[in-house]
Structure formats: C-alpha cells, structure tokens
Amino acid sequence: MPSETAGGLQRIILDTARQLLTDVGYAQLSMRKIAQKIGYSATSIYLYYSNKDELVHALIDEGVDLLYADLHEANRSHADPSLRLRAMCLAYIQFGLNHPEYYEIMYVLHPEYIKRYPAEKYRKARRNLELLASAVEDGIQMEHFEACEATVGANLIWTQLHGVVTLLNSERVDKRIPAETLIHSACKHILRSFLKTPQHKEV
Amino acid sequence: MPSETAGGLQRIILDTARQLLTDVGYAQLSMRKIAQKIGYSATSIYLYYSNKDELVHALIDEGVDLLYADLHEANRSHADPSLRLRAMCLAYIQFGLNHPEYYEIMYVLHPEYIKRYPAEKYRKARRNLELLASAVEDGIQMEHFEACEATVGANLIWTQLHGVVTLLNSERVDKRIPAETLIHSACKHILRSFLKTPQHKEV
DNA sequence: CGATTAAGTTAACACTGTTAAGGTAATAGA
DNA sequence: TCTATTACCTTAACAGTGTTAACTTAATCG
Numbered sequence: 001m002p003s004e005t006a007g008g009l010q011r012i013i014l015d016t017a018r019q020l021l022t023d024v025g026y027a028q029l030s031m032r033k034i035a036q037k038i039g040y041s042a043t044s045i046y047l048y049y050s051n052k053d054e055l056v057h058a059l060i061d062e063g064v065d066l067l068y069a070d071l072h073e074a075n076r077s078h079a080d081p082s083l084r085l086r087a088m089c090l091a092y093i094q095f096g097l098n099h100p101e102y103y104e105i106m107y108v109l110h111p112e113y114i115k116r117y118p119a120e121k122y123r124k125a126r127r128n129l130e131l132l133a134s135a136v137e138d139g140i141q142m143e144h145f146e147a148c149e150a151t152v153g154a155n156l157i158w159t160q161l162h163g164v165v166t167l168l169n170s171e172r173v174d175k176r177i178p179a180e181t182l183i184h185s186a187c188k189h190i191l192r193s194f195l196k197t198p199q200h201k202e203v
Numbered sequence: 204m205p206s207e208t209a210g211g212l213q214r215i216i217l218d219t220a221r222q223l224l225t226d227v228g229y230a231q232l233s234m235r236k237i238a239q240k241i242g243y244s245a246t247s248i249y250l251y252y253s254n255k256d257e258l259v260h261a262l263i264d265e266g267v268d269l270l271y272a273d274l275h276e277a278n279r280s281h282a283d284p285s286l287r288l289r290a291m292c293l294a295y296i297q298f299g300l301n302h303p304e305y306y307e308i309m310y311v312l313h314p315e316y317i318k319r320y321p322a323e324k325y326r327k328a329r330r331n332l333e334l335l336a337s338a339v340e341d342g343i344q345m346e347h348f349e350a351c352e353a354t355v356g357a358n359l360i361w362t363q364l365h366g367v368v369t370l371l372n373s374e375r376v377d378k379r380i381p382a383e384t385l386i387h388s389a390c391k392h393i394l395r396s397f398l399k400t401p402q403h404k405e406v
Numbered sequence: 407c408g409a410t411t412a413a414g415t416t417a418a419c420a421c422t423g424t425t426a427a428g429g430t431a432a433t434a435g436a
Numbered sequence: 437t438c439t440a441t442t443a444c445c446t447t448a449a450c451a452g453t454g455t456t457a458a459c460t461t462a463a464t465c466g
Contacts, residue, residue, distance in 0.1 A: 158366070161366070164366075176354070193396040
C-alpha cells in the first residue's frame, strides 16, 4: 500500500517528521502520527530509528545546519567585527523566530534529551558558537572590543540571544513592547557591552 | 484509609505535587503519582483542581512568590541603583539554579500552558519585572544610567538572565566555562550596557 | 425518615513510546 | 528447482499519560 517516492522509507519518515514538527509543533509530534501520515505502522519507524530520540536528533541536526548557514552568511556579509557580530545576532534571533519548532528541539528541550545527544553532533553544534567567538576575538585583536576571553564572550552573547528568542517565542514578553524594539535593543546592548568606551559609533 | 493532616485534601495534594516536582522534576510529575503518594485515587485530585494545568498554576504561583521574595530582599539590600540591579540579577540567577523545577514550570514550559495562565496571576508575575524596572528607572533618574525606556531595559535584563539560567540548567553551556564566570560576566555586561561612559567603577 | 449533598471510587477512553512475536515476499545457496 | 535465509513490515500488547462518566457511600438537612 505505501507509496514509494525515492531513497527509501528512512527518508520519507524524516521528511514527514519534519513536516509534522513545523506544522503542529514538537508537542504534537508522535510516532503514530508520523506512521499514519505515511501509511505505515508505527513500529516501522523503529526499523530505521531506534527510538524517538534518534529521530528528533536527526531533526536537530538539520536545524543546526540551517542555523549555521544563516550565521555564516551574516558573518561573511561584513568585514568590521562590530557589524559582523550585529549581523550574526540578528540572524540568530531571526532564525529562532522564523523556526520556533526547530529552535525548541535544538535549545529548549529537556536536559535528558540533550544528554543522549551524540558527542559527534554536539561538536557540530558548537561551530555556531565558534562563529560568534571568532567575531569577538577579531574585535579584540583590532582593539575595537574590550579584552576578554572570547569563548566566555560568545557564550554571554548566546545567553542573551537565547533569552530573547525563547521569551518572545513563548509570548512571555510584555506585548506592549514590540519585538523589534526588544531585538534591536538587545543587539545594541550586546555591542555596547563589548565595545571600548567611548562609544560614538551609531550601529 | 487516607491520612488526614490538616486543612483538607486540597492542601495535601498541593504539598505532594510540590514535593514530587522538586524531587523528580516536572517531566515525571503525574496525577496518578500524586494520587498514589497520598493514598487516594487519581480522580480525587479533580475534585479540587479542575485539571493538571490548574494544579501546576498553583505551583507556578508559589514559585513567583519565592522569586519575588528573593528579588525584594536583594532590592532592599542596597541604595545605589547599580548595586541594587547587580544584587537582583544575582538573586534571579541563583533562584533559577537553586530551583530548576520551579523555574521550568514558571518560565520554560510550553506557550500553550502560559496562555491558559489566569490573567490575575499573570499580573502578579509581572511584579518581578517591575522590581528590575524600578532599579533601571532610578539609575536613569540619578544619571548613572544612559536614558532609555525602563520597561524595555528591564525586559532586556530579563532576557539575559533567563538565557543564563536556562542554558546553565539544561547543561548546554560549555563545561570548560565555570558557571560562576558566566554569571559574573553576565552581571558585569548588563551593568556595562546601562552605565553612562566612562565606567570607572568596579562593580 | 427521606432527600440531598459531599467526597471518593472504579471503569473506561483516547492518547503516548516501545517491545515481542509473527507473517510474507524476495533472495541466495545447493 | 527446492529450501533456507534475510529484509521488511505487521498486529498485539505493555505500561504509562490526562481526563470523563457513572457509581457508591456517608453525612447532613428539612
């Protein structure tokens, strides 16, 4: 009965899982729903993914790649470290707001989930942070930024961006504050906190 | 069979739910487990809480009060806006790290949950942000801080603190960076981004 | 005494992830 | 060509989840 497209069932499962994730969100993503959508039994999925974690990890991997592409593009678009950093911050936030479901499984899901995340994929996920760290490092080298540990600086930026994305996506930010206002203020404050004083530039 | 303590079953349910939440976390908190622990049937809980949401909302309410107490205490401990702000930032992060389960149901749980959160309790939760906003406002008034919309500033601080707490609690921050380093860097950067330049104070 | 109400129960529904066992068709070896 | 193996997929089941409907039992009230 099942309709064959190309590349086998594993591909079809992953495609359907992605579609279901983006359509109805992670909370509604179940093995049985995936199976029903593709006309197979739920247990068939276990022939290609040993459990739900593994399937979700494959989706997380996709999300990591998508985010990296966006960050990389932003990183390439400017030479100046400040502008690069600002562009990457905006790209990160935009990714989070544009792909809330991807963002949720990547960075919001329970600690237990992330603990089972394979070390190899974990390393790949860290490239995104290293992109931020390189901009911080360059800014320090060019003496635009106050000296600091670049990895700490990158994680600091990350926490700020992550907070903005998650609180906006979960609609916990006061609705009287426009998202754009918060986003641009966040970017401004991030740069302000790194730039050497005095800050006369308008970024 | 059920053992009566005092104040009726509703109190016992809430106490047991809280204990279960802090012991095994939200993911393992179920109506049936609560019921089993107190020696009642699961459906008895529905005589006092119309659904799980309502029960969790009661716990969220407790968490909001606990956090407010900590923030209020930090707010009282200093007169200078910078020191007050710093103290509150540290208090917020410490609360998040010390009560990860409370923090999760308060600020991490799915958007759907928060949508069903009653408006009355929502208003109470906002007092915590207003405490931050007042410190920002005072800093601006005393001309220590750069002028800005205080509510925007408070939300900006909140996003930074929230990011630190959630990424630390979910163990997503690079383990080579000590939590203390990240926390103090975050507080320093928050103040740096608000203080008028030049910044000669050591905070 | 009879009726009402309060408090708690059991059984069931519709879900969830996951495992064990079974079936069926194609393929490989003799 | 016959048999055995393997690949692929299924049904049935287990142990959970939140929640509802219907039932019992005891207390209270007129």
